[in-house]
Amino acid sequence: MIWAAVLVTGLGCYLLKLAGLSVPSRVLERPVVERIADLLPVALLAALIAVQVLADGPSLVLDARLVGLGVAFVALLLRAPFIVVVLAAAVAAALVRLL
């Protein structure tokens, strides 16, 4: 099933790109379509963050992951590069689990 998801995602993402290069722009270039396409990543990424950090199966828990996210938030406020943000979050969560 993971392979199916990988292939569907790969093929689908390619076709979405090709469609943009091939379809006459007036078909998709409507303000409401552009707004929704603009907001989709925002809503989905925010939902992913929330689920990734707070969900454990069907329950919501507060654990080391939330500490990691907090550290990432501070690192972003300080304009740290991407790799620093990710590493700082991982290290913080690992340290909390060690304690």
Added chain:
Amino acid sequence: MSSPTGEGPTLDPARRRSIVRDGLAVGLATGAYGISFGAIGVAAGLDVWQTCALSLLAFTGASQFALVGVLAAGGAPLSGAATALLLGTRNTLYGLRLAPLLGWRGWRRASAAQLVIDESTAMSVMRESQPAARLGFLSTGVAVFVLWNLATLVGAVAGRALGDPRAYGLDAAVGAAFLALLWPRLRDRRNRITALLGAALALSLVPVTPAGVPVLAAAAVALVAGALTRDAADPTEVPGPEDLATGREHHHGHGGSP
């Protein structure tokens, strides 16, 4: 100015070098993301081959992170794929913008399509002529493609060698990576509200729906917010959350976050 349809050597060598150098710089900047993606991919339960196949075939950061993110949270693979495809729709809008600019048809268009991402779009739409736009698109697209895939392999192999990903906090790294991807968009008030509502809706659904559904459901927030509001910035003009470029020419990338 060069001819709008010309493919000839209408750019002087210094200009060509400068455009190619910019593309390479953007490609190098994506290495960090690629390594993170590889490590997170294997931590989420994909094997090295699946992780690398995703980078080769999907080749669009946010969608790839979304698929492995849903899998890491225990979601069904196909709901992860659906989330990834929703995130991939932005590249369609980039393609609309790029089509007249690049002016390719047939096999050139079919191959160029795989390179339509935030970075190649950003490094192409700002150019002064078609040859410059094509060179910016190709140099950035190819540089990012090569380095993103190499970095994915390195990250996946290294990630697997580490053993239990939780001991290294790699599960926390997933949330941090998403936050970094989203960060440049949070300057905008409507985006902040959309993000908060999307997160709240997803969390409220976690106890009552199968894994994977809460994230997909957040798309409804974008649909409603997009339908009810007016005058968004054109998404094809603003590099998106997966924009890794932080190039000199624009300031929407991660490095220029609020």
